[in-house]
Amino acid sequence: MSILVVAEHDNASIKGATLNTVAAAQKIGGDITVLVAGQGVAAAAEAASKIAGVSKVLVADNAAYAHQLAENLGLLIAEVGKSFQYVLAAATANGKNFLPRAAALLDVSQISEITEVVSADTFKRPIYAGNVIATVQSTDPIKVISVRTTGFDPVAATGGSAAIENVAFAQDAGVSTFVKEELVKSDRPELAGAKIVVSGGRGMQNGDNFKLLYALADKLGAAVGASRAAVDAGFVPNDLQVGQTGKIVAPDLYIAVGISGAIQHLAGMKDSKTIVAINKDGDAPIFQVADYGLVADLFQAVPELEKAL
Amino acid sequence: MKILVAVKRVVDYNVKVRPKSDGSGVDLANVKMAINPFCEIAVEEAIRLKEKGIATEIVAVSVGDKSSQEQIRTALALGADRGILVETSEELQPLAIAKLLKAVVDKEQPQIVILGKQSIDGDNNQTGQMLAALTGYAQGTFASQITVEGDSASVIREVDGGLQTLTLKLPLILTTDLRLNEPRYASLPNIMKAKKKQLDTFTPAELGVDAAPRVKTIKVEPPAERKAGIKVATVADLVEKLKNEAKVI
Incomplete structure (x- = not known):
């Protein structure tokens, strides 16, 4: 072959x-x-x-x-x-x-x-x-x-x-031109290959609150991801989206914070080795795939978790 | 300028599908069907280009069995002017669909073709790129913004690290990403009007295309289930489990 x-x-x-x-x-x-x-x-x-x-x-x-x-x-x-x-x-x-x-x-x-x-x-x-x-x-x-x-x-x-x-072959099709690229600069590991991923969803309420996740991620050496809801709401840029049509990740540890767990999101992360879900709604579907679920207010639990590490 | 927009009939995105027990296929009996969400975004973008005075006519095309007429009617209710159904009850794969769409492009000569970046059933993410290859047109895939200027378009694309801007010559192929727009709903009067809009039907044979599948599905099965987890009461419990049981931190 x-x-x-x-x-x-x-x-x-x-x-x-x-x-x-x-x-x-x-x-x-x-x-x-x-x-x-x-x-x-x-x-x-x-x-x-x-x-x-x-x-x-x-x-x-x-x-x-x-x-x-x-x-x-x-x-x-x-x-x-x-x-x-x-x-x-x-x-x-x-x-x-x-x-x-x-x-x-x-x-x-x-x-x-x-x-x-x-x-x-x-x-x-x-x-x-x-x-x-x-x-x-x-x-x-x-x-x-x-x-x-x-x-x-x-x-x-x-x-x-x-x-x-x-390779001798070189041909420009002549129909497209590159103008610019705006790449998000980050010192955190690349989402697709990270060992630990901390992701936030609609429950984060706004982009500013993602600071809580950045702090937690930095403590863990983790990448930060997001659900489609958080990206659509403009909390974070598109390149953080984990899901069926976004990035597919399978880290050793995936921490889902304020993410309800739509099937489209699960498609992007359910092969992770260990999944942690933090959500105040105990009936959220994310708990059905989580190894460890914590029913709690993320605004208290996330800073507490960061301190405990 | 004429815009061709492709729409696909798929299982509604809220439905969790399961394989048939004999593994021969996916159980679609009595399942709610809908227009593929990315195709809905494609239709919306075409309508916005018409509202801006850039497009003059929008043709909605679908490839599939007779029931795909419903999704074309949805596009017509949203604002497309007329529809084309390439009708076949055979299994269709992206290369065949791209060839059928190429035949429609040859007939209709649109300046822009808009498709969804992927359908939520097959998850292939191929048809737009393949249509671009067959036509030799430029491709603006995973588009989050489109600006038409004269004989070219500026397209902002969602890429792995952020956003990329390209200038593409018309005619061109676009595939939509989620942030391109938020589709509108069809109004009842427009749904009624859509029933009277022109809808032409062709067969693959009439278009001179061999649509035979090249990939054979041997079986389908459910994914490996995750074992049920536990709820922990406190952050301290969680940290203890992660350190000593899962050993991931």
Whole structure:
């Protein structure tokens, strides 16, 4: 089997999600090539070559790929991918944007967000907000797959020594231009890969009250997340949303504060190892998935918890 | 300018679905159906572009069996001008839907196509991107703001670390994220009027598209259940459990 993994990176470094995707590729089994497409990606390519289990790194270093525009990446991945049997990418906002475009150009389907490799052509993936797990079999000659990172433990970032080769192909589709990016700066761990996540919902009442959660998170070395209700109400920015259509997390400890537990939210966090719920409504559905439930006023319980740690 | 907006009939978002006991599929008997929430946002955005004087006609399209007419009528009641149903009772997958929508785009020549970023049944998040690939158009996925200026549009997208702004040439494909707008409700007079609006029907064969599935569902099953937890009485109890029982802090 020949497997192409499209790297998630920021031109300078390889993102952790790439390591989970390589792990999924190893479960399929075969020769793993990583494609690093960007601009000024020498350092990222070097890092990719050290990932355990990777045999080759292909580098497409061109202005057309600087901002991961789907129109340009789609053309590149379809061109490079046609000589592989599998094309994999992490199901991040970025991967979700370009991978289906590449699949359609290859005239094959995409299997989205696999959580398990059953065999070389059969995979498990959650549907209906994770209320159903489907086992699906692909009949396509090239299998294009996005990988839910929480389903696969990452491979080691070091230990490999893959050869690095340049890709000659470079094409700007000429229909899209990057203008700017407003990224939220935070010293806390990245939500998707954090060991502990503290999330707030509508019960937080306003954005200012999230300070309570930031203080708790900093004490625990945790990332901060939120329910859709809290994001829609403008308490916190969109990139904190955990749920069916937001970020999927599976930390060792997930602390849900003032979150009622709609099925769409549960879809994004119920694979967490330990779940704690703090909510004043003892009948809130979140308690049905929580290992430890505390029925209490969060405005007293959260500061008390922070002090007790 | 003409806008094409795609709508999908799905299980209502409040319904918790279960697999059939034999694992052959999802039990949808007597389940409430609705327009996919992200498609509702797509319809709303099209209407707002018409209210701003940018769009002149909104065509709502759905791909599915006869009952999808209901969701097209919902879009018409909200403000779409006419509807198209690509009717088939076969199982449809995103690539096939994208090909059918491409055939409709070829017929209708819209400047903007708006779709939901994903449907809440299949959770695929593919169709808009695939339609963009097949048409060669630019794609503004997971959009939280759209501003049309002349022959291009400025699109703010929700990305993992925050927000990204792109300039995209028309014609283009947009997929909606949750913060793009808050959809309105249809008024009773508009629901009545919608019944009289034009709704054309095509089959995949009439559009010359092979819509056969490429992915076979072997079985469906419920996810692993979490074991029931306990309630703790105090913060001190909680900290004790986390330290000594769960050993996570």
